Amino acid sequence: MAAAAEAVSAATQAVAPAAAGTTTDAVTAASQVAHTGLALAFDKLEYSVMVPLVYLSLAFLLVALVVRIVKILNSPPPPYQLALYPARKRPWMAALGESLGMPQILKRSPALWVALLVFHLGFLLLILGHLDILGSINLVPPASRDMLGAGGVGLMVTLSAFYFMGRRFKGSYRQISIPSDYLLLLLLLFTFLLGDLISWGNSWTASGFVMTKQDFAKYFDGLAAFTFADPRAILHGSHYHMVVLHVVLAELIFLVLPFSKIMHAFLALPINAVRRRVWTHS
Amino acid sequence: MDTQLSRDLKRLFETRLNSAMKMYLETCTRCGNCLDSCHVGASIPEIKYTAVGRAEVIRKVFRRYFKMQGSFAPWLGEVLEFDDGTLERIYEAAYSCTGCRRCMVHCPFGIDTQQLMSIAKALLIGADKEPKLLSMLSDMSIAKGEGIEETKASYAEAITNLEADVLALWPTAAEAEGAFSRPMPLEAKGADLLYVGLAGAHSIVPAAAIMNAAKERWSLSFFEAVNFGAFVGDSRKMKAIAQRIIDEAIGLGVKEVAIVECGTAFRVMRHFMGKQPFKVIAFVELIDRYLSQGRITLDKSKITEKVTYHDPCQIARNGGVIEEPRRVLRALTEYFVELRPTKEENWCCGGGGGLVAMGEMEFRMKSSKVKAEQMRASKAAIITTACENCHSQLSDLNEHYALGMKVEFLSHLVAKALVRPGQSYRL
Numbered sequence: 001m002a003a004a005a006e007a008v009s010a011a012t013q014a015v016a017p018a019a020a021g022t023t024t025d026a027v028t029a030a031s032q033v034a035h036t037g038l039a040l041a042f043d044k045l046e047y048s049v050m051v052p053l054v055y056l057s058l059a060f061l062l063v064a065l066v067v068r069i070v071k072i073l074n075s076p077p078p079p080y081q082l083a084l085y086p087a088r089k090r091p092w093m094a095a096l097g098e099s100l101g102m103p104q105i106l107k108r109s110p111a112l113w114v115a116l117l118v119f120h121l122g123f124l125l126l127i128l129g130h131l132d133i134l135g136s137i138n139l140v141p142p143a144s145r146d147m148l149g150a151g152g153v154g155l156m157v158t159l160s161a162f163y164f165m166g167r168r169f170k171g172s173y174r175q176i177s178i179p180s181d182y183l184l185l186l187l188l189l190f191t192f193l194l195g196d197l198i199s200w201g202n203s204w205t206a207s208g209f210v211m212t213k214q215d216f217a218k219y220f221d222g223l224a225a226f227t228f229a230d231p232r233a234i235l236h237g238s239h240y241h242m243v244v245l246h247v248v249l250a251e252l253i254f255l256v257l258p259f260s261k262i263m264h265a266f267l268a269l270p271i272n273a274v275r276r277r278v279w280t281h282s
Numbered sequence: 283m284d285t286q287l288s289r290d291l292k293r294l295f296e297t298r299l300n301s302a303m304k305m306y307l308e309t310c311t312r313c314g315n316c317l318d319s320c321h322v323g324a325s326i327p328e329i330k331y332t333a334v335g336r337a338e339v340i341r342k343v344f345r346r347y348f349k350m351q352g353s354f355a356p357w358l359g360e361v362l363e364f365d366d367g368t369l370e371r372i373y374e375a376a377y378s379c380t381g382c383r384r385c386m387v388h389c390p391f392g393i394d395t396q397q398l399m400s401i402a403k404a405l406l407i408g409a410d411k412e413p414k415l416l417s418m419l420s421d422m423s424i425a426k427g428e429g430i431e432e433t434k435a436s437y438a439e440a441i442t443n444l445e446a447d448v449l450a451l452w453p454t455a456a457e458a459e460g461a462f463s464r465p466m467p468l469e470a471k472g473a474d475l476l477y478v479g480l481a482g483a484h485s486i487v488p489a490a491a492i493m494n495a496a497k498e499r500w501s502l503s504f505f506e507a508v509n510f511g512a513f514v515g516d517s518r519k520m521k522a523i524a525q526r527i528i529d530e531a532i533g534l535g536v537k538e539v540a541i542v543e544c545g546t547a548f549r550v551m552r553h554f555m556g557k558q559p560f561k562v563i564a565f566v567e568l569i570d571r572y573l574s575q576g577r578i579t580l581d582k583s584k585i586t587e588k589v590t591y592h593d594p595c596q597i598a599r600n601g602g603v604i605e606e607p608r609r610v611l612r613a614l615t616e617y618f619v620e621l622r623p624t625k626e627e628n629w630c631c632g633g634g635g636g637l638v639a640m641g642e643m644e645f646r647m648k649s650s651k652v653k654a655e656q657m658r659a660s661k662a663a664i665i666t667t668a669c670e671n672c673h674s675q676l677s678d679l680n681e682h683y684a685l686g687m688k689v690e691f692l693s694h695l696v697a698k699a700l701v702r703p704g705q706s707y708r709l
C-alpha cells in the first residue's frame with residue numbers, strides 16, 4: 001500500500017517540470033499533449049457534455065416543468081368535490097403535512113417510510129450540495145475540499161435507491177411495477193454511483209484530493225458566467241471521464257424528469273389538497 | 283379494433299381529463315401502499331383486484347394515447363390499445379371496484395381510484411359494453427321524471443295504503459290539521475323538508491314515523507333517491523336523475539332535502555350537484571338533530587344485545603357523516619361497539635358501485651371475505667347501517683358466511699324505540 005503511494009508520488013514529481021506553474025500531476029501533463037483524430041473527437045464530445053448540453057438540458061427541464069405543471073393545474077377543475085372525510089380544520093396545512101410527512105406510509109410500512117425520508121432528504125441535500133459548489137454560495141466553508149456531506153449525502157440516496165430497486169423485485173411490488181419504474185431507478189442509481197465514485201476517487205492519491213471543491217467551483221462559476229471555457233483545463237483528475245459520465249446521466253435525468261413519475265414531487269401538494277379541500281356546503 | 287371507435291374512445295377519455303384526473307394519472311409512484319386497502323384484493327389476492335392494479339389499466343391506456351412514450355416506446359409503460367382484450371380488462375377493473383375510496387385514505391398522494399374507474403365506466407358506455415341493466419334502470423328513472431304527472435295519482439293511492447303502518451309506529455301525523463295532518467304528506471305546500479325515499483315501503487314508513495314524532499313539516503317526494511346513473515358512470519344521466527328531485531324541492535320551496543338511507547344518492551345530491559337553494563342532509567343527520575333538540579326520545583331498553591355500525595362509504599368517508607350515527611346509537615343503546623377498523627378505515631361492504639343492483643352474488647360474496655371476517659370479529663348480535671345497498675350486501679354476507687347476526691337499518695331501530703306520548707322514558 002505504502003509502496004504504491006510512493007510510486008504515484010514519484011510519478012507526480014517526475015512530470016512536474018512539464019506542467020510548470022500549475023498543479024502538477026501526470027494527468028495534467030497528458031492533457032496538455034495536443035490531441036488528434038479520435039481523441040480530439042472525444043475531447044469535443046466531452047466538452048459538449050460538460051458545457052453546452054448542461055445549459056440546454058437545464059433550460060429544457062425548467063421550461064418543460066413549468067409548461068407541464070401549468071397545463072395540469074390549468075385544466076378545468078373537477079366538476080364536483082372529491083374530498084375525503086373527516087374534514088381537516090386547515091385543509092392546505094393538512095395537505096402540506098401529508099406531502100412532507102407521508103403519514104399514510106409511516107402507518108402502513110415504516111421501513112419504506114424511513115427509506116423514503118433518507119432518500120428525499122438526501123435528494124434535497126444533493127441539490128443544495130451541488131448549488132453550494134458555486135463560488136457565491138457557501139453552506140460548506142469555501143476552504144473545504146469536500147462537497148456538502150463529504151460523500152454522506154451520496155450514500156443516503158444511493159442506499160435508499162438500492163432499497164427501492166430491491167423492493168421492486170419482490171412479489172406484488174414486482175407485479176405493479178412497469179419497465180419505466182426500473183429504468184428510472186437504474187438511471188438514478190448509475191448517476192448516484194458515479195457521484196459516489198467521484199467523491200471517493202478524489203482521495204486516491206497520496207497527496208490527497210485530485211479534484212477539490214475549489215476545482216469544481218471554478219468549473220461551476222465558469223458555467224454561471226457563460227465563459228464556455230473547457231473544464232478539462234481545471235479538472236485534472238484521471239477520473240475526469242467519470243465526471244463527464246456523471247454529467248451525461250444527470251442531463252438525461254433533466255430531460256426525462258418532466259415526463260416521468262418524479263412529477264409527483266411537484267404535484268404532491270395540489271393533489272393532496274384535492275383530497276382535503278371541502279367546498280360543498282357541509 | 284375499428285379505428286373510428288378507438289378515436290371516439292380517445293376523445294371520450296379526453297373529456298374526463300380535468301386537473302384532478304390528470305394528477306391522478308401522472309402522480310402514482312407505484313409505491314404499493316394501497317396494495318391491501320381494497321376489500322376485493324384483500325379477499326381475492328390478485329393484482330387486478332388491488333387499487334393500483336385497477337388504476338394501472340386506465341393509466342396504460344392513458345400512456346398509449348396521451349403520452350409521447352406511447353408512440354415511440356410503448357414498452358416503457360406497458361401501454362394498452364383499445365381492443366376487445368383491453369375493454370375486457372377495463373370492464374373487470376371498473377365493475378369489481380365499488381368506488382368506496384378506502385384506497386384513497388392510504389395513498390400518500392390521495393389518488394382517487396373511483397375517479398379513475400369513472401373514466402373506465404365512461405369508456406365502456408362509449409364502446410356500448412356497459413352493464414345494460416344499469417343503463418336501463420337509469421333511463422327508467424329519467425322517464426319517470428318526465429311522466430311524473432301521470433303517475434302521481436297511483437303513487438298517492440299506494441302511499442295512502444301505508445298510512446296505517448306509519449301510525450302503528452307513531453300514533454299521529456306531524457300536525458293535527460292542514461297540509462301536515464296526513465301521516466305521509468304529499469306535495470305539502472309550506473313544507474320545510476322534502477324526504478326522498480326508495481321504492482320499498484321499508485324506506486318510507488319508519489322515516490315518516492320519526493319525522494311525525496319530531497313534528498316536522500315535511501313532504502314526501504314522488505321519486506326514488508337511488509341514482510343508477512352514478513353507478514353506471516354516466517354523468518349526464520346522473521345529473522338528470524338528481525335534477526328531478528331538485529326541481530321538485532324548488533317547486534315546493536323547501537329549506538332542506540333529506541335523503542333516505544342510500545349512500546350514493548346522498549353523496550350525489552350533497553356533493554355533486556353544485557349549490558342549491560336548499561340544504562341536503564342524510565336521514566341519519568336528521569335523527570341526530572331531533573335527538574339533540576329533544577324533539578324525539580328513544581327507549582334504551584329495547585336493545586339489550588351488542589350492536590355495531592357499518593359506515594356506508596358514500597355517507598362516511600365520502601360524504602362526511604361520521605359522528606352523527608354514533609350519537610344516535612349511543613342514544614339508542616348501551617351496547618354499541620365499533621367495528622375494527624372503523625370510520626374512514628372501515629371495510630366497504632362490497633356491494634357498492636352498482637354491484638348489488640347487478641346481482642353478481644358469487645363475486646360479491648367472494649370479494650367481501652374480509653368484510654365478513656370483520657363483522658364476525660365484532661361479536662355483535664346486530665349490525666346496523668344507513669344505506670340500502672350496504673344493508674342488502676350485509677344481509678347476503680350474513681347468510682352466506684352464516685354469521686348469525688341481525689342486519690338492521692338505523693332508522694328502523696330508531697322508529698321502533700320512539701318513546702310515545704304519555705309513555706315515560708325508561709332508562
Ligand code: HEM
Nearest residue numbers: 098099100102123164181185262264265268311312313390
Ligand atoms: C424533491 C422533490 C422530490 C423528488 C426529486 C422525488 C423523487 C423521487 C424518486 C426518484 C423516487 C423513487 C421512485 C422509485 O422508487 O421508483 C421517489 C419515490 C417516492 N416519493 Fe418522491 N420525490 C420528491 C418529492 C416527494 C414528495 C413531496 C412526496 C410526498 C408525498 C414524495 C413521495 C414519494 C413516494 C411515496 C415514493 C415511493 C417510491 C417507491 O416506493 O418506489 N416524493 N421520489
Ligand code: SF4
Nearest residue numbers: 320379380382383385
Ligand atoms: S375504491 Fe374501494 S373498491 Fe375501488 S379500488 Fe379503492 S378500495 Fe377497492
Ligand code: SF4
Nearest residue numbers: 310312313314316389
Ligand atoms: S398508494 Fe397511491 S401512489 Fe402508491 S401505488 Fe397506490 S395509488 Fe399509487
